[in-house]
Amino acid sequence: MKWKKDIIYSFIVCHLLAVLAIFPWFFSWTGVVFFVIGCFVFGVIGINVGYHRLLTHCSFSCPRWLERTIVMLGLCAMQDAPGYWVAIHRKHHQFSDEENDPHSPLVSFFWAHMGWLCVKSDEMKRGPLTERYAKDVLRDPLYAWLERNDHWLFVTLLSWLVFFAGGFGAAALSGASWQEAAQFGLSLVIWGAALRTVVVWHLTWSVNSVTHVWGYRNYATPDVSRNNVIVALLVSGEGWHNNHHADQRSARHGHKWYELDVTWLMIRLLMALGLAKNVALPSPNLAAKFNAGDPRVVPDQAAGVSE
Numbered sequence: 001m002k003w004k005k006d007i008i009y010s011f012i013v014c015h016l017l018a019v020l021a022i023f024p025w026f027f028s029w030t031g032v033v034f035f036v037i038g039c040f041v042f043g044v045i046g047i048n049v050g051y052h053r054l055l056t057h058c059s060f061s062c063p064r065w066l067e068r069t070i071v072m073l074g075l076c077a078m079q080d081a082p083g084y085w086v087a088i089h090r091k092h093h094q095f096s097d098e099e100n101d102p103h104s105p106l107v108s109f110f111w112a113h114m115g116w117l118c119v120k121s122d123e124m125k126r127g128p129l130t131e132r133y134a135k136d137v138l139r140d141p142l143y144a145w146l147e148r149n150d151h152w153l154f155v156t157l158l159s160w161l162v163f164f165a166g167g168f169g170a171a172a173l174s175g176a177s178w179q180e181a182a183q184f185g186l187s188l189v190i191w192g193a194a195l196r197t198v199v200v201w202h203l204t205w206s207v208n209s210v211t212h213v214w215g216y217r218n219y220a221t222p223d224v225s226r227n228n229v230i231v232a233l234l235v236s237g238e239g240w241h242n243n244h245h246a247d248q249r250s251a252r253h254g255h256k257w258y259e260l261d262v263t264w265l266m267i268r269l270l271m272a273l274g275l276a277k278n279v280a281l282p283s284p285n286l287a288a289k290f291n292a293g294d295p296r297v298v299p300d301q302a303a304g305v306s307e
């Protein structure tokens with residue numbers, strides 16, 4: 001087995017930087033606010049809305065300027081360039097929990113969570129994989145540029161620098177000493193960038209690991225995907241993963257009235273503002289398609305989509 005040493009080192013460094021948040025020297029309430037808002041902006045808007053539902057599944061369309069803005073937010077979550085992310089996720093849907101699935105927990109829970117990211121393999125080579133699964137994404141010259149020569153990583157790290165420079169500059173301008181300004185800038189980097197990045201990583205990864213292991217199933221899909229309430233609440237709707245595997249294009253992953261899907265609410269907001277068009281809704285025939293005569297699905301679960 002060949003390891004991706006650069007990825008492993010970056011995971012270690014980012015986790016160690018995130019741990020610095022426990023030291024009071026790196027604490028500021030502004031940093032905490034940046035952490036909370038950052039989880040939402042880069043995780044929910046960037047990854048869930050942008051990378052996942054918009055780019056991977058084309059669940060809706062929006063003006064190019066808005067799409068690129070949302071995708072750049074996703075980029076700042078440090079989960080690789082959009083084309084590669086989309087390619088891996090589309091492959092996951094094509095081979096869910098089969099041998100060619102990039103991250104099925106049928107190998108092991110740790111593999112599905114983050115192990116698969118650390119291993120080199122021919123099947124996961126960036127060029128052929130994006131060429132095969134994300135050609136449409138690479139048609140945008142910006143996304144194609146991000147894919148080349150680790151440009152995506154430089155842009156992400158640049159965003160960390162902006163956190164530091166913004167904090168440092170704001171504190172210095174308000175009369176703080178150089179040391180206080182540096183301390184404030186670093187608190188934004190540790191809380192608003194490092195800790196936020198690591199938390200959003202584990203939240204995204206839990207969709208690949210936890211929701212293919214624990215939870216209930218509305219639909220008897222051929223994979224082992226599950227709807228997991230805790231992941232759905234923590235990851236703003238992405239945890240209704242069995243619903244999502246049953247109906248990949250749908251912009252709405254929460255199908256029952258009680259399946260709260262905050263990411264869908266964000267797309268609803270874009271619709272209300274006239275910014276989201278061609279929004280894919282859950283197919284009304286899902287229950288019939290997957291559950292007809294399936295003894296593993298209890299009748300009330302077979303009811304399907306309800307408003």
Ligand SMILES: [Zn+2]
Nearest residue numbers: 092208225241
């Ligand atoms: Zn899945």
Ligand SMILES: [Zn+2]
Nearest residue numbers: 056057089244
């Ligand atoms: Zn998906």
